[in-house]
Amino acid sequence: MSVHAADPSLYRDRDVVPVRRALVSVSDKSGLLELAGALAESGVEIVSTGSTAQTIRDAGYAVTGVESVTGFPESLDGRVKTLHPAVHAGLLADLRLESHEQQLADLGIAPFELVIVNLYPFVETVASGADAATVVENVDIGGPAMVRASAKNHPNVAIVVSPSSYAEVVEAVRAGGTTLELRKRLAAQAFAHTAAYDSAVASYFASDVVAAGGSAAADDADVEARSAFPTSLTIDAELADTLRYGENAHQRAALYTAPDAAGIAQATLLHGKAMSYNNYVDADAAVRAAFDFDEPAVAIIKHANPCGIAIAPSDAADPIASAHAAAHACDPLSAFGGVIAANRPVTVAMAETVKDIFTEVVVAPGFDPEALEILSRKKNIRLLTLPADFALADREVKQVSGGFLVQDADRFTGFDQTTWTLVAGEPADEQTLADLAFAWRASRSVKSNAILLANQGASVGVGMGQVNRVDSCHLAVDRAGDRAAGSVAASDAFFPFADGLQVLLDAGVRAVAQPGGSVRDDEVIAAATAAGVTMYFTGERHFFH
Structure with a gap:
């Protein structure tokens, strides 16, 4: 039985931990020199690895190479640097226990009170389109081990995984040490960081396996679809703000932000x-x-x-x-x-x-x-x-009871009207085609069932969120009023019967764009033809629930 389980009364309180020794090993070197300068100014010994140590040394700050601590050179092209008892004992020693303190003294190992580590840029390497060998080399091993060890030992060690935390930690060092509250908060961020990292690595390998073969019974489309999605999903986000309430006053709510999102x-x-x-x-x-x-x-x-x-x-x-x-x-x-x-x-x-x-x-x-x-x-x-690098998301995640639905975002295709099929009336003139393209694109933002009337590049009537398409047609026409006459219409999905289309025709709509594909397309086409109205099939739909 361990001493921890046998006699917890042996623990000594350690709320504020002064920082005398820090281990620094980062891939993202933003803010590194400012951090090193602040630590040096506070008399903190900096132990570092590889390019991080060289960067600090080149800036004129004293730094102890990790090989001096381990007595073992960095080897295997940098794969082995910190995986050594002289490092991990300094990370994991629980100095609330006199026995751990004595063992470090007997072994001649000094503890770390601060660890600054961020991991190899695995996600960025995958996104760059790098070859498999390069991707694999960016699977960090020593980094996550140090992060997890330090986070586990948060009663004694402050672990920092993001440059955004540097200022707060430097302030704590200057004030005399890190508090237990700060160390616990940093530990939570650290475990979330390694969880997201491991999930990204697992997803990459799982996708690679499926893309390489998968089930022999699966057709090509199924293999492609499965290879696009990870075998496990981790939602990586940090609490940004607690909101006054949710949709209603009795519901609590908060905002979380995803890393590297805009x-x-x-x-x-x-x-x-x-x-x-x-x-x-x-x-x-x-x-x-x-x-x-x-x-x-x-x-x-x-x-x-x-x-x-x-x-x-x-x-x-x-x-x-x-x-x-x-x-x-x-x-x-x-x-x-x-x-x-x-x-x-x-x-x-x-x-x-x-x-x-x-x-x-x-x-x-x-x-x-x-x-x-x-x-x-x-x-x-x-x-x-909006952020300068604002971009619409490529994937959408929606919570359902017991799980999540994930899909590709609806990115428009089919706006080249040459791919549309004219099924009724005369070919539209240039302005009418432009209005149809606008209406068809804009309908994607309307909750289904969606009908959007437009003229001169602007919506004039919108019918949305109805449980049948006829009601959506009535709503769009009612909101447009006199403007319905001479407008164009887009429907996010096909007309199952001619009745919804007839509402638009009776209101004076001059042209219609819709996906087509109903078993009653002939009936719908006949109604448009009888009214002398131009109608195009786009060949796709834009449901939005």
């Missing part, structure tokens, strides 16, 4: 109250809609559904202001209290319009200085800027 969770709040759960949901939906377009575009969202989407005409003097005006005109009533996303910086002209409309959130890549000043006069509006 989305709405990483947006900067320039003005206004803290974001709520619903603000984040709607802002994400708005950004998703606006950034589906290459042209200057604005989306206005209410309860995760668009009440207006528009792109700017090519000759607009102020494109983003023009796109906002057109989007707002679609459904001004619903836009009250909505969330606005623009895929270009907000201009003064757009700000002058928005300031007179009650709006919860405006999110954009940026704000012209005067536009920011204008909107900041409104106390209750939230102004967000």
